[in-house]
Amino acid sequence: MIKYRYQINNTTYKCIYFKFLVTETPHFFKTFICETLGLNPYSFKKRNGEYYIENHHVIPRAKLESGSLSTNNLLTVCANHHRQIHYGNVELLENTNDYFVYSIDGKNIKIKKYNG
Numbered sequence: 714m715i716k717y718r719y720q721i722n723n724t725t726y727k728c729i730y731f732k733f734l735v736t737e738t739p740h741f742f743k744t745f746i747c748e749t750l751g752l753n754p755y756s757f758k759k760r761n762g763e764y765y766i767e768n769h770h771v772i773p774r775a776k777l778e779s780g781s782l783s784t785n786n787l788l789t790v791c792a793n794h795h796r797q798i799h800y801g802n803v804e805l806l807e808n809t810n811d812y813f814v815y816s817i818d819g820k821n822i823k824i825k826k827y828n829g
């Protein structure tokens with residue numbers, strides 16, 4: 714079980730990765746691109762009451778690059794933004810130890826990250 718955190722606008726979101734992404738409370742089932750764009754950060758609720766989320770591997774797992782399986786490489790996103798990252802007008806501009814910067818339809822968003 715691995716814990717990791719994201720920080721957006723000085724709010725820290727803690728997540729625990731254990732086979733599937735689960736978190737301590739439904740409050741943490743946020744989708745970070747939606748959140749950063751000022752959209753509703755919660756997707757639909759599943760039958761078990763948890764909010765639906767998907768994990769995007771920023772460095773594709775298929776490339777098997779160093780770090781691609783690390784939690785530092787995971788971004789919690791909604792299904793729509795997940796598809797958009799793969800098929801839409803989205804570019805990863807920066808991927809540092811501290812944050813991701815994406816360009817999404819020409820708008821840059823920065824998502825802070827750190828392991829903790």
Ligand SMILES: [Zn+2]
Pocket residue numbers: 744746747790791792793794795
């Ligand atoms: Zn989204």
